[in-house]
Amino acid sequence: MSNNKIEVKNLTKHFGDLHVLDDINFNIKKGEFICIVGPTGCGKTTFLNLLTRIYMPSKGDLYIDGELADPRKHNLAFVFQEPSAVPWKTVEQNLKFGLELKKIPKKEIDSRVENIINLMGLQEFRNSYPHQLSVSTEQRIIIGRAFVMNPDLLLMDEPYGQMDIKLRFYLEDEVIKLWKATGSTVVFITHNIEEALYLAERILILTNKPTTIKEELKIDLPRPRDITSPEFIKIRNYVTEQIRWW
Amino acid sequence: MDNNKIKLKLENISQSYITKDNVFTAVSGVSLEVYDREFLVILGPGRCGKSVLLNMIAGIEKPVDGSIFLDGEKINGSDERIGMVFQKLALMPWKTVIENIEFGLKLKGMNKKTRRETTQKYIELVGLEGFEKSYPNQLSGGMKQRVGIARAYTNSPEILLMDEPFGQLDAQTRYAMQDEVLRVWDAEKRTVIFVTNNLEEALYLADRIILLSKCPAHVKESYDINLPRPRNTTDSDFLHLRKLISDNTDLAL
Amino acid sequence: MQKNNVVMSEAERKSFLLNKIYKILPIISVVLLILLWFIAAGAENSNFPSPQEVFLRFITLQQKPIKEFNLFQHIWISLIRVFIALIVSWIIGIAFGILIGWNKKANALFSPVFTAFRSVPPLAWVPLMTMWFGTGEFPKILLVFMGALMPVVVNTQSGIANVAKMYLDVGTIFNANGKQLLIEIAIPSSLDAIFAGIRTSTSAAWMVVLAAEMLGGRSGIGFLIVRGMNSGDYALCLLSMVCIGIVGALLAIMTKYLERLVCPWTIIK
Helix, strand or coil, rough: CEEEEEEEEEEEEEEEEEEEEEEEEEEEECEEEEEEECCCCCCEEEEEEHHHCCCCCEEEEEEEECCCCCCCCCCCCEEECCCCCCCHHHHHHHHHHHHHHHCHHHHHHHHHHHHHHHHHCHHHHCCCCCCHHHHHHHHHHHHHHHHHCCCCEEECCCCCCCCHHHHHHHHHHHHHHHHHHHCCEEEEEECCCHCCCCCCCCEEEEEEEECCEEEEEEECCCCCCCCCCCCHHHHHHHHHHHCCCC | CCCCCCCCCEEEEEEEECCCEEEEEEEEEEEEEEEEECCEEEECCCCCCHHHHHHHHHHHCCCCCEEEECCEEECCCCCCCCCEEEECCCCCCCCCCCCCCCCCHHCCCHHHHHHHHHHHHHHHHHHCCCCCCCHHCCCHHHHHHHHHHHHHHHHHCCCCEEECCCCCCHHHHHHHHHHHHHHHHHCCCCEEEECCCCCCHHHHHCCEEEEEEECEEEEEEECCCCCCCCCCCHHHHHHHHHHHHHHHCCCCC | CCCCCCCCCHHHHHHHHHHHHHHHHHHHHHHHHHHHHHHHHHCCCCCCCCCCCCHHHHHHHHHHHHHCCCHHHHHHHHHHHHHHHHHHHHHHHHHHHHHHHHCCCHHHHHHHHHHHHHCCHHHHHHHHHHHHHHCCHHHHHHHHHHHHHHHHHHHHHHHHHHHHHHHHHHHHHHHCHHHHHHHHHHHCCCCCHHHHHHHHHHHHHHHHHHHHHCCCCCCCCHHHHHHHCCCCHHHHHHHHHHHHHEEEEEEEHHHHHHHHHHHHHHHCC
16 A cells, blocks of 8 residues: 555653653655664664664554554564674675574575675675774675675664764765665764764654754755765755754 | 964974884974964874874983073973873773872872862863762763863963873764864963864864874974854865865875 | 652563563572472481471470580681681681782792692691691681681682772872882772682682581581481481571671772762
8 A cells, every 4th residue: 555664653752751652654665765863862773773663652553564563573674883793604604594593594694794895895704703803894794794695674873873984975975875875765863963874764753861853954966975065965954953952 | 363473382202112023203303382372272193293293292212313492591391381181081980080180280280179179160160069989980971071170270271281082082072173163262362383284174173284194203294273253164265174184194094 | 849759561571570570580589499398308218407497496496405505605606717727718818819919929939829829628637637737626617717818818819819900000090109009009999809709719618617526526517417317316317507607607798898998989979
């Protein structure tokens, strides 16, 4: 009926008296790249935990392809701030790991992983172990592992949080490349407004607790985006004002 | 600003570590000068060299080569004129906020009454009144950082080293803390050497930026930043400088 | 002022109930154990004393003390031995642990010998103890002391030796001398390790005292078990065992609260 891949309806969460999320409603189309920004402390961790079913919502829920989101049934992939590579597997084995768990046929696994390795230029690290790599390379592996699953939803929570600016832009370009090549639906959460604007097709701006959606902005700028262009700066200043608490 | 008086001087500093297979050089032949009461930012990519440099100035590590001069005299090891705010905070979890902040004074043998008076002043300066008896694990990231800053300031150092103090904070708390640091620096002017990998942060804070290469670190260039404060990160001059320095920075994958 | 109603979805209500059930489970397991006890005692040809018999034995013991002490007095006697040995072992153990944890020379000197001694279980010392000191109070307490000493030293040493370097760096920045580094930083930072040693030594001491009493003596709860065994009074044995278990659990709870008192930062969230 609708071509919405993800639907969030009336999502509300209370912890006893504490009202964290309040009536959140939004939709995501298949293959869209959206960024979620909000002030510090705006319940985004709670939102993530609801998605992964660590908590259950107090009211409302999330739907993938029209059905209740279920990590066992749906293909959800996550990338967090700290890389989580399996230490006793090589890079190539790590990339295959998620697919093996979902019992995808071997030939398919090999071709998909080979594709990602080429796309990301990871050939020389194929047989290395995570502890031999830098933190940023390890994080790239995690991102590759997530994309290779062709997930229903790929969730990224501040994956580049502590990296320097030059590295960040390199990795952001890489994530856009991966997104375009695989057509995945991506939700990217960040506190960094410049990063959000660089990546997103659409931005959701959250409020403070009780958290709800303040505004949805469509970002129509051509890629690769120029952070010095007046339009970029205008939107950046606008969004910064919307969530400014400092 | 009291320029042209050299407060700290590094001459040909190098640092290497012996690992099980080979020798790893983190810092190679770094020479630089720090002027009295300037806000100097040392900017560099990735994770090596910058912290090591600060550790050597602070006296936590001894350089394998080279010398460090404070006010013209050579220094060897830790010096109480040099204070430090750590990247990982190193707040002692078994001490309350006020006990953490007064730690340096306690080691010097100051009596409790004088200690508390001095410490109270800095607690107010960083805006932590009411939290004196809290433990570090009850505080947010930004608040913990403020304790670290107050602790370093309380000892009245002449040079304040700050080792990527906001690295663990999210982008927005970082903006708040940057304003905080400038405000405190304005109230009590010291020489500050601030290390970061974030170019925007460097441009927001610095009087001068020293750009390091990636490992093994050496000085690439020094930039004087003459923008008036408070600075605007989307201002065209700011963005122009940002592009200039970014093009010169190494990519440390 | 309108009261804010707590909203819970069905899924949340389920998890809330589940958490309540988790709290009841321990009580259920205790009840099941007692039930099992009744069954074991009631089985055919069973000499196993039933709960009623044990309870009766408790009553008669209070009325007719053994060797002039009733049950509670015997327990108290055992506890006194434990407390004396523990206090001494904590003082000596923590001091020694700090020494070999902090000072590399001391560690090199004492560590190998200490490790060898550690491997000998306290009970292996009984023959030598009896030969040197007889069967009075002193050898018993000495035995408990030896059992309690080891965990305290090992844990303290480990805590002191593994103080996070970054805390010591803070001290260095502030120009702390060696003594200050030890007293202001290393020791407070190791308090949780030291308490781990204290907890372990307490349960070790409780076990050793019972064994020491079983091997020769006239008082204490271990003695009661032997008495029961020698006179076929199994109800007495079981009664003693139940008491041992309860006291052991109480001791563990007490040391846990002691730790919270001394180290409040470990529980604050």
